[in-house]
Amino acid sequence: MTFGGFAVYGNADYAYTRAQGVRDNLGGFSVALTRPDDKPLQTFVEVAAFSNPDPANPQWPAVARTGAIYTVNEWMDVDAGFQARLNRSATRAAYLLGATVRW
Secondary structure, three states, X not given: OEEOXXXXXXXXXXXXXXXXXXXXXXXXXXXXXXXXXXXXXXXXXXXXXXXXXXXOOOOOOEEEEEEEEEEEEOOEEEEEEEEEEOXXXXXXXXXXXXXXXXX
């Protein structure tokens, strides 16, 4: 979806796990905002929340992320960013590195 000169992305996820001591059903969602016309370099901001794997803690960890995505070629992107917590259930801060391969 576009909003002015920006693109808005929404994601929802679900995972079932059999690991002992963690919640069986895990879910999450995120919303990201980027400028699609900035290729090959794009910046983004994102907020996300996900269910807490600790069955004794009902609060969903929430985070904010920002970073940059560089399009290497038509089939690969690399990215780097920073994540900060929005509540006490999330990790205080994290540096992020990643790659996306399209086929």
